[in-house]
Amino acid sequence: MVGFNKNIMRTILLASYIILIGLIITGISALFSYLNTGADRSSMLHTEIQKVEQYLPKLNWEPLQNEGRPMDSENLNALQNDYLDAWYVKQIAYKTNKIAGIKDYYTDSARLNLYDFIALNKAKNITIEATTLQHNPTLEFFSEDGQLAVITDRNVIEYKRVYKDETLVLETNELSTYKIVFLLEDGFWRIRHLVKEHTEIYKPENKMVNTDSLNIKGINYYPQATPWNMYGDDFSKDTISKDFKIIKDAGLNAVRLFVQYEDFGKASVEYKKLEKLKHTLDAAEEQQLKVVLTLFDFYGDYSVLNWTLNQKHATTIVNSVKNHNALLAWDIKNEPNLDFKSRGKDLVIAWVDHMIDLVKSLDDKHPVTVGWSNTESASILKDKVDFISFHYYEDLSDFDEAINKMKTEIPNKPLVLQEFGLSSYRGIWNPFGNSENDQMAYYKLAQEKFKTHNLQFMSWTLYDFTEIPKEVVGRLPWRKRAQEHFGFINQNGETKPAFTYISTL
Known part of the structure; x- marks a missing residue:
């Protein structure tokens, strides 16, 4: 038994020695490799x-x-x-x-x-x-x-x-x-x-594009089934083509489309997203519609250290589609002035200013604009953009005064009302909201005012939606329900009374 125990002990010692030698050799090898290749940065x-x-x-x-x-x-x-x-x-x-x-x-x-x-x-x-x-x-x-x-x-x-x-x-x-x-x-x-x-x-050259022929009568567009996720897995050119035919047959000539910064891959723009965007432009061209393309949506950082990444994103998009026949104009950013308070007005304006210069350096044929959320901000960088875009969701009783003031402040640039509309939601979250007939009356009056002011327009939006992402209007149900009912076509695919006034009178 004693001899048996000694054999076991010898075996254990020998195995331990072999393992120790192996560990030492491995360590020396790793050190040699480190010294010859340099540390991992x-x-x-x-x-x-x-x-x-x-x-x-x-x-x-x-x-x-x-x-x-x-x-x-x-x-x-x-x-x-x-x-x-x-x-x-x-x-x-x-x-x-x-x-x-x-x-x-x-x-x-x-x-x-x-x-x-x-x-x-x-x-x-x-x-x-x-x-x-x-x-x-x-x-x-x-x-x-x-x-x-x-x-x-x-x-x-x-x-x-x-x-x-x-x-x-x-x-x-x-x-x-x-x-x-x-x-x-x-x-x-x-x-x-x-x-x-x-x-x-450094003073970049600011070449202006001739806009004398600009005559926008359009609408902001998302497919009804995939709003704010237009270029995702459920992308359908057939659906988009059918919708564009509805828009064209209604007497409109343009659509505004959105590129969401993160959805498209930020600085590393995804090839598949670009291809879907090109297919969408093809569908617009087939219906003889022109496209105003918004380069940055759902983006609100503006940090100076991120400018090179934003620049790469815009450069990729612009260079990929700037020669497409359907392209009408570039819209730098959707409603950047809403970020003035949280990000700093000066910084946001500086970012927009740089992006205007960048896009103009890449494409000197298509006009550039910025989609300001109100009339008060519309004069910002007015000498840099080729035409003025603004949004208006206030009461139409103040519309004439606002437009006349803009024309005084910006006398030499075309004005495009890039977003406007009225929700027809009336329900548990807003029992005193507007009806579909109220919506129709709103669009009838709006078109009368557009005719008076010779104003170009793009309404919000073709469809009522069944699901609104929280990133659009937040989580509050009364805001989400209202946002779902801005369309000219309801959730069942039926035209609402306002459809009569989707275009000029």
């Missing part, structure tokens, strides 16, 4: 950066004709990613006055100046919200050992907002040129020197 960051996906300015590399060693695409891509991430962490540092992440993208000497600048701003309670919107880098030099690179980045478009004691003291658009020296350290490109060689105020 994602584990080093303290700013939760997800590489370039968080920062997507437009980037235009000049053809590679650099001195020294030729640059291959793999190295160029790595250099580009680390360069943009360096800008991103610097913008975060300037906004928060915290240095986390700086050491990951700047060498020892380069980060000292950044640390001093951040410390000074923190002491004086200064913060900077900034972004770069376009880069035009040229690779000047790539060393033979592959450890050093020099680029010149010309005409960098920068936007900055400087705050002192949480009060905006400076807003600026700049066009700058930088010289940057990179060192390859631990497998990553870090900035050793970044020198601004030139800067000037």
